[in-house]
Amino acid sequence: MACIWLASIGTALSAYFILAANAWMQHPVGSVVNTTAGRAELRDFGAVLTNSTAIGAFTHTITAAFVTAGVFVAAISAWHLTRGQHSEVFRPSIRLALVTVFIASVGVAVTGDLQARLMTQQQPMKMAAAEALYDTVAPASFSLFTIGSLNGSKEVWRTALIVTHHPEQVHGLPQVRLTRSNRPHFDPATDESQLTTSHYPGGS
Ligand code: HEM
Numbered sequence: 001m002a003c004i005w006l007a008s009i010g011t012a013l014s015a016y017f018i019l020a021a022n023a024w025m026q027h028p029v030g031s032v033v034n035t036t037a038g039r040a041e042l043r044d045f046g047a048v049l050t051n052s053t054a055i056g057a058f059t060h061t062i063t064a065a066f067v068t069a070g071v072f073v074a075a076i077s078a079w080h081l082t083r084g085q086h087s088e089v090f091r092p093s094i095r096l097a098l099v100t101v102f103i104a105s106v107g108v109a110v111t112g113d114l115q116a117r118l119m120t121q122q123q124p125m126k127m128a129a130a131e132a133l134y135d136t137v138a139p140a141s142f143s144l145f146t147i148g149s150l151n152g153s154k155e156v157w158r159t160a161l162i163v164t165h166h167p168e169q170v171h172g173l174p175q176v177r178l179t180r181s182n183r184p185h186f187d188p189a190t191d192e193s194q195l196t197t198s199h200y201p202g203g204s
Helices: 002-026 045-049 052-082 087-122 124-130 173-182
Strands: 031-034 039-042 143-148 155-160
Touching (some): 002 045, 002 052, 052 087
Antiparallel strands (some): 143 155
């Protein structure tokens, strides 16, 4: 039993460090671009570990893992129960699996929503692309599935997503490009302060 706990805690810790590294590439807090050396340099490891993007990704991935594991255990238990095999083992296991799936599903939805709002704030271009949003809209509609044209000029088909909890505008692709190129001091290659914890757009 101790080995199982150690393996699962170790796996979760490993997942956190992997996701923190990935999150830093999406939202590079705690670092500056050293233009003399021509490289990004880490200044605050604590900021990398507490990056809001990492926390959102970790909580979402772990709850998603519980949903996946719960569905797997429930399916195996149901398979045995429908054949009348080992009901003393599989009846409690299906009950536990279904409770896990129910609780974890709520967690997945809440953390997924958190991720989407962080993405809208920190990576507006990614959200605009994910939503095939060619025009800034206020408020954004509720989107489940969207297809855009290959040359990125117009949407082909959409059913719409609430990415903010306010009736504020969500920028479309051309507008995000315009905002970025017009933003003063945005070029990280020429301005070190843009990539520091306190100055990076979107905060920590
Ligand atoms: C209400 C339902 C859900 C919402 C709103 C949601 C939303 C999101 C968002 C916004 C991302 C970030 C994508 C990116 O940064 O490129 C994401 C990533 C991900 N989602 Fe979901 N998701 C939902 C359900 C699920 C389910 C059911 C699973 C699996 C069982 C799942 C597994 C994942 C995984 C593994 C990632 C990649 C990890 C990451 O980049 O953070 N999600 N989801």
